[in-house]
Amino acid sequence: xxKLVALYxxxxxxxxxxxHYREVHTPLVKKTPGLERLEVSMIKADAFGGEPPYxxxxxxxxxDWETFNAAMKSEENKAAGKDLMSFAKGLVTLLVAEVxx
Amino acid sequence: xxKLVALYxxxxxxxxxxxHYREVHTPLVKKTPGLERLEVSMIKADAFGGEPPYxxxxxxxxxDWETFNAAMKSEENKAAGKDLMSFAKGLVTLLVAEVxx
Numbered sequence: 741x742x743k744l745v746a747l748y749x750x751x752x753x754x755x756x757x758x759x760h761y762r763e764v765h766t767p768l769v770k771k772t773p774g775l776e777r778l779e780v781s782m783i784k785a786d787a788f789g790g791e792p793p794y795x796x797x798x799x800x801x802x803x804d805w806e807t808f809n810a811a812m813k814s815e816e817n818k819a820a821g822k823d824l825m826s827f828a829k830g831l832v833t834l835l836v837a838e839v840x841x
Numbered sequence: 842x843x844k845l846v847a848l849y850x851x852x853x854x855x856x857x858x859x860x861h862y863r864e865v866h867t868p869l870v871k872k873t874p875g876l877e878r879l880e881v882s883m884i885k886a887d888a889f890g891g892e893p894p895y896x897x898x899x900x901x902x903x904x905d906w907e908t909f910n911a912a913m914k915s916e917e918n919k920a921a922g923k924d925l926m927s928f929a930k931g932l933v934t935l936l937v938a939e940v941x942x
């Protein structure tokens with residue numbers, strides 16, 4: 741499987757961020773063609789101590805590279821990307837990963 | 842679920858790193874009591890371009906906080922942690938996350 745991994749730094753207004761993420765962004769992400777699964781996790785601690793470098797992680801799973809590439813080119817993904825930049829610019833690191841096995 | 846998320850920067854000797862990770866480290870991690878699932882992913886790209894900040898990610902899933910905390914205190918986990926520091930010191934970021942839903 742291929743997944744898009746979004747790592748978010750802690751925003752200034754956590755409540756507003758989460759509200760937008762859940763009410764506006766997530767529905768857009770879920771419209772992306774071929775999305776198999778969305779896993780969202782709240783980062784609670786850095787195991788080595790101190791403030792964790794990230795606040796939240798979202799992983800969007802696609803069956804294979806073909807499906808992933810098609811999804812990334814879709815209008816639905818463009819809308820999700822545009823929305824992302826509207827509330828998470830400067831906060832988000834977006835990585836493309838290949839899941840082993 | 843609760844998961845330990847290990848984000849690894851790219852090592853100097855990728856081949857040696859992966860050999861150690863797969864042949865020595867992974868068996869130790871899998872001995873950790875209560876580990877439900879280990880998901881390893883290779884980071885292939887930074888969606889915004891440039892070199893991705895990480896090379897590999899490993900996620901270790903536990904059923905709940907009680908199981909996770911017990912696992913972290915275990916002798917097996919101590920062995921895995923000691924091994925981690927032997928080959929990944931300076932490379933690894935280790936986060937504790939709570940999976941939504």
